Amino acid sequence: VSVSYPTIFVLAQEAETEEETHAEGDEAHAEEGHHENNFFYGDINEVIWGSVAFAIIFAVFLWKGVPAVKKVMLKQQEAIAAKIAAAEATKAQEEAELARLTASLGNADEEAARIVADARERAEVVEADLKRRAEVEIQEALQRTRIEIEASKHQALADLREEIAAMTVTATEAILKDMLNDSVRSSLVDRYIDQVGAAS
Amino acid sequence: MNIVATYANAIHEIAVAEKRLEQVEDELFRIGQAVEASDQLRAALTDASLPVERRQQVIEDILKGKASPTAFGAVSMIVGAGHAADLPAIARAVVEKGAAMRNHAVAEVRSAVPLTDDQRTRLAAALKKTTGKDVEIKVVIDATVLGGIVTQIGDTVIDGSVRHRLNRVRETLG
Numbered sequence: 300v301s302v303s304y305p306t307i308f309v310l311a312q313e314a315e316t317e318e319e320t321h322a323e324g325d326e327a328h329a330e331e332g333h334h335e336n337n338f339f340y341g342d343i344n345e346v347i348w349g350s351v352a353f354a355i356i357f358a359v360f361l362w363k364g365v366p367a368v369k370k371v372m373l374k375q376q377e378a379i380a381a382k383i384a385a386a387e388a389t390k391a392q393e394e395a396e397l398a399r400l401t402a403s404l405g406n407a408d409e410e411a412a413r414i415v416a417d418a419r420e421r422a423e424v425v426e427a428d429l430k431r432r433a434e435v436e437i438q439e440a441l442q443r444t445r446i447e448i449e450a451s452k453h454q455a456l457a458d459l460r461e462e463i464a465a466m467t468v469t470a471t472e473a474i475l476k477d478m479l480n481d482s483v484r485s486s487l488v489d490r491y492i493d494q495v496g497a498a499s
Numbered sequence: 500m501n502i503v504a505t506y507a508n509a510i511h512e513i514a515v516a517e518k519r520l521e522q523v524e525d526e527l528f529r530i531g532q533a534v535e536a537s538d539q540l541r542a543a544l545t546d547a548s549l550p551v552e553r554r555q556q557v558i559e560d561i562l563k564g565k566a567s568p569t570a571f572g573a574v575s576m577i578v579g580a581g582h583a584a585d586l587p588a589i590a591r592a593v594v595e596k597g598a599a600m601r602n603h604a605v606a607e608v609r610s611a612v613p614l615t616d617d618q619r620t621r622l623a624a625a626l627k628k629t630t631g632k633d634v635e636i637k638v639v640i641d642a643t644v645l646g647g648i649v650t651q652i653g654d655t656v657i658d659g660s661v662r663h664r665l666n667r668v669r670e671t672l673g
Binding site: 457460461463464465467468471472475476479481483484485487488489490491492493494495496498 | 610611612614615618621622624625626628629645646647648650657659661665666668669670671672673
């Protein structure tokens with residue numbers, strides 16, 4: 300079964316050539332009579348039996364060998380076809396993978412663009428929030444400053460009033476000390492006594 | 500019983516026994532006011548670095564011939580015992596105990612000038628009308644009141660002094 304077709308063909312040709320050679324030899328031998336020592340014309344029986352053997356071998360070859368060879372070749376064809384199909388399938392898969400990767404690359408670009416846009420949006424929100432907080436803090440600081448200024452002003456006015464009151468009382472006391480002699484003081488005692496008695 | 504009450508009770512009993520209660524009360528009250536008003540006198544009487552005899556000599560110099568022997572002896576005893584700082588409180592307690600015995604209240608009157616007898620009488624009558632109690636007037640001469648009177652009976656204060664009016668003016672202006 301493992302003999303290849305061309306090899307068998309060559310063997311058949313060689314056998315045929317040998318047979319023809321024997322046949323020619325036989326003919327020549329017949330033509331020349333008893334030329335038994337002729338190199339080209341052998342024994343006719345040998346030619347006959349050789350031909351028969353060749354025919355038998357050839358027939359067996361045709362009967363058994365050719366189908367086997369055809370079967371082998373068919374299997375090889377099927378194997379090659381299967382390999383081709385597998386290769387095509389692999390190619391298709393690779394192409395599909397390539398398409399998928401290409402699509403993914405496109406999606407990645409879109410995702411990147413989306414992330415960048417989202418980041419910008421968030422940054423804008425954060426910036427707006429920071430601005431708003433800064434504005435609030437500024438307003439609060441201004442308010443605190445106004446309150447502190449107002450409190451300082453009130454305190455200064457209170458201190459001023461206190462100082463004026465103290466000076467007024469001091470001056471009044473000094474004047475009263477000059478004015479309050481014993482007679483006046485005694486009058487004040489009398490007035491006090493009258494007021495206490497009147498209040499009861 | 501604390502030191503103030505102990506000394507007050509003892510002095511009261513001695514004054515009652517000698518039938519000089521009101522005189523002793525008045526003298527002790529004046530001495531107590533003098534100690535309270537004078538930082539120098541108070542420092543001299545309470546200075547532990549001075550010998551007791553020296554402190555008692557100060558009392559003798561001040562009171563000898565000006566106060567009854569009972570009042571003088573009591574004050575000398577208090578100073579000798581090292582309780583000169585409690586002298587004003589002891590004097591007040593003696594006065595209040597005597598007034599309570601007579602069913603009277605004590606009115607401590609601060610004035611820039613001494614009160615006449617008539618003023619004392621009228622003031623006692625006015626305070627009786629106010630408090631409903633007979634009142635014994637104890638006058639303290641206090642120049643800081645400027646004019647008018649500050650009366651204290653127990654925890655009640657009736658302030659009719661010029662100083663009080665000045666303070667009110669100051670509060671109003673301030």
